Amino acid sequence: MSEDTIWKSATQLARELDAGEVSATDIAEHLIVRADATDDKIKAYLNRTDDRLRADAAASDERRAAGEARSRYDGVPVGYKDIFVTRGVTSTAASRILESWVPPYDATVVSRCTEGGLPMTGKTNLDEFAMGSSTENSGFFPSRNPWDLDKVPGGSSGGSAAAVAAGLVPWAWGTDTGGSVRQPASLSGIVGVNPTYGSISRYGLIAFASSLDRPGPLARTVEDAAALLQMAAGHDPLDSTSIPDEYPNLLDGIDGGIEGLRIGIVKEFVPTQEGVRQKIDEAYARLEKLGASLQEVSLPSFEHGISAYYLIAPAEASSNLARYDGVRYGRRAPGADIVAMTASSRDEGFGAEVKRRIMLGTYALSAGYYDAYYGKAQKVRTLIIQDLARAYADVDLIACPTTPTTAFALGEKTSDPLAMYLNDIFTVPVNLAGNAAISIPAGLAPEDGLPVGLQIVAKSLDEPTMFRAAYAFEQDLGFAGSPEGRPEL
Template sequence: MQKTLKQLHEEIKSGTLTIEALVERCKKTIAEKDPEIHALLGMYSDALVSSQIAKAQEMFANGTATMLTGIPIVLKDNILVYGETATGASKILENYVATYDSTAVKKLKEAGAILLGRANMDEFAMGGSTENSAYGVTKNPRDTSRVAGGSSGGSAAVVAYGGVPVSLGSDTGGSIRQPAAFCGVVGLKPTYGSVSRYGLMAMGSSLDQIGPFGNCIDDVEAVYNVISGHDEHDSTSLPDIREQKTDDSNLKKIIGVPWNFVERKGISEEVLANFKDSLKKLEGAGYTIKDVSIPHLEKSLSVYYIVMFAEVSSNLARYDGIRYGLSHPGETSIKSYFESRTAGFGAEVRRRILVGTYVLSSGYYDAYYNKANLVREMLRKEFRDVFESVDVIAMPNAPTPAFKIGEKIADPLSMYLEDIFTVPVNIVGVPAIAIPTGATAEGLPLSMQFIASHLCESTLFTYGRELERLY
């Protein structure tokens, strides 16, 4: 059993564990296990690690230490750290060095966390298996013949094998919750706008959200409390949420389940049986399970893949081979542009740019993009209506446990269907958390997600701790 942040904090505070010893222990575990798993793309510079260790020691000495002070953390490689390489797992940014700190990193540094390394991911966060990384797949620590999930597969895997206690990923359509489920760890997708996106490589600007991985709810909550809050650098950042946290004494203890959506063709029998068993456990603990109707939930995957592709097409236009990143000189500037992007982007990224450009093109904008946004608004209203009678909505995180490496990579539609239970959360902008709920007969991790209303992360933590206790 991995030690919690609270346990590590107390050990450092009491002097039974030094920060240097903890960092070296993490580095040793990574050196032993990562060559096989490939969760990391690189370690941050010794200068950065040393400066953060010194800062953490000073914070413990002067009594300003936080729960993250002296704690090693790994970041998904689309989160910028000043002076350090950040590739987004793409060849087009192979040698890119960040020119500023993301807001999440700035807050982690201020809290005294030790930034240790860069986690592998699907290229520009596009994928659900980390097989789309330009630098090789991340394997699942529970079964190395299977994927770790994606797109934040490296961030989930490094926590699962004990390389670090916590990590950061990003979630555009399930990219924190699905790898957390596949690797058997806790993963939080916060409310859209509650954690600044400044310094996060943009994929889908109306969908992306940075969030933490950890071994337990308390650890994930501790990281969330540090990285959340208003940021003037992000125009979509919400007003400071600490003033708006809900009072958990008013919870109804009612869990909504959209059964007509959950009990569907393609869901694994073991996933469904485990989900029902988890709900029975919660019923036994005094919670009420209520069947809820969200009429347009079936449309969520279609809406997501229209909106996200369109935003990808727009956001990735900046990688032109001229301003920064990979550059292939051509006879003309337009040839250089095409050659740089063809050489720099992988197949999945090119596919999404092409489809996104198509749905935004003249004649199709109204038919696809505008229609998708109309349905998105309907979904937002339907979720608001449901949350008037329930505290949380419960669903599985994925229709299957972790699948074999290579099993779905040649079939994009099959891969996209893995997102069926996670994308509605990003479409409506609400928070959700993935919590381990046992394992299959083969020993593969199983998990369920709780979804709460906007800014109700505290409700997720309350429900999550209850589910943790039952397992």
């Protein structure tokens, strides 16, 4: 057992657990030491559950000793964005309105990972109700980017991304509504996946925009991301939007290479930062070198993605967040009658961005504006789906940058909501269309030494092809697992 335990992939740890070279308790203790030493600076966790981690790890060791390991990964710890509901452990969505809510049940993602034997390290920070791209909208505190503590880790799953990037946990769960897994993965130099809508259960996610929300894994390697997703994906009767078909196997043939694959390059998507443009161009050349054939594809409707997204997502949010009424759970503020009590509870409990989106969504759905805003946005959503279908007639996958720039400074965009929204420009179309996408590290931008993410976008349920391409790229680049791929803290 060596000090580099914290940097080992989940798959490597699983191998060592199987060989008896390490125990789940050893791994847990290393992660606790690491978090003690570094999380004061990074602030990845809202709530570390060290006692639970130790108990889960001890139980895992006992199972393994008895020959009853629940999965290959039994004993490899995992973190959860605090928007996943966890039985007996506060689940806040980083909102003051849910500050002391202790759920009576587990999200399906959590129960499946528990059934797989994964000990829980804790609940990670996020933008309140997943609304944001930097974690600065957390109702508690912002997280920081392990590559540069003055920079944001991205968001909304920024706590999970920072924890994985900083070696606090090998892998963690996030959710992606408009880029909230892929963008922080890109900004933090790790892998993040947005699986096909309906392929993974939303049961037990604190809802933001239900037609767009999806759980997604964050990890330091493509193989780990695939393995974590595999553990939780598949039909769930508790989610009525869950696809009944069997989810494809992501690990079989992941190392099959990309010889002969046709990959579309989105000509409208050009990063604004020179170093990002350079790294993405190098990534395209690498895919070609690996045997893929590249061709330009045009997705003209994508330029309207942000406009449509920032009407649809707030509209759904304004409806979903109506449940916070100060009656059944969550914060209650005083009020003379029920309307006053509800309105003051919501004003006290929600942060500025959440209020802005509730207002925007309520406006877009209100009488006289519905057709002009929400109705038009839904039609743009159709155009985006049609553009993608047209492109996929000629290509197997689409490649583009994940974000226009590398990580930005804390405070840089907080006073300009629209500037913050535009950070999601390359990621929102996938949420609107429902298909799958992954962000993988493409190296560091020369001008600031910060990570750049390559996004690979697949057809719905074609995750195996997406993972195969991501794996081939990762292996050839050699960034993951190398000293260059680790931030110095």
